[in-house]
Amino acid sequence: MSEKPKILHQAIVTKSRLFTVEAVEFKFSNGVERTYERILAGGGGGAVMMVAMLDDEHVALIREFAGGINEYTLTLPKGAVDLGETLEHAANRELQEEIGFAARSITFLKRLSLSPSYISGFIDIFLAEDLYPSVLEGDEPEPLELVKWPLANLDELIARDECNEGRAVAALYLARDHLAKR
């Protein structure tokens, strides 16, 4: 593996309400210099995504309107970590806001990047188990639809066009393999 490129210079290029674009000038170990643009992930506190088991067999999916692709998607509950909040607390808060359950057991599965060449930051994937009803008010423009899906039918879910979020597909496979090994 090559030595990591050195950062020669970095500067904010532009900002919008949600997004900050930074230009970073790297010098590679072979002497080549290259300026990259990257999007700085919002807030900086990270993000969490949960594979929440409603019972031994069923995972909690949400059907949510996704403005970026202008379609409804069938995906996993997720959200940004608030400042000062632990990852586990954020996971449990988002579950209560998005599916109306809290979890007594939260297990870390994997830290995933989104598009590591172009976007900073990561999302942490958790397995949430031993759920109990508990509702927190979210800020959704309309109620999210909760869909109970048998994890044994993962192939059928992933064959659907509305289940298309890469990180959620990865998280579902990760959870399935994790549970199968118990």
Next chain:
Amino acid sequence: MSEKPKILHQAIVTKSRLFTVEAVEFKFSNGVERTYERILAGGGGGAVMMVAMLDDEHVALIREFAGGINEYTLTLPKGAVDLGETLEHAANRELQEEIGFAARSITFLKRLSLSPSYISGFIDIFLAEDLYPSVLEGDEPEPLELVKWPLANLDELIARDECNEGRAVAALYLARDHLAKR
């Protein structure tokens, strides 16, 4: 499922060399209006990611510096589709640029979104088989390292921190399940 929100207004907020941010005002079927910001995927021609089998057992990984997270990552070959290019042609071009092989067989597996609430556009995942050596010049700042990995050891790969790109993790599981069903 609710009726899809109507777009009331959309406008470019800011642009940088690589990224365009758009604000879109949606009206949901319950009457709620909400303005979303989204990043428009570059070029608009789409993107491809390949699970390329070097033989019956080994997948081609690349070790590449990822400027967004400022780390080397172990991931799959991928790239943007050029204007006027078919997805299959783009897949084969990127393979020749990034791993020095072309494929006689290219099978579509799945269309994935990146962050569907915040980013437009998709990446198409292909299984590439029946490879033969063929090199095209890419535009990498340093040569990519080709890593031959046994697909049967997927768990070990995904346990590594340097294998963190969500779409690549999803694609590797998709390919493994697809090949296991043959």
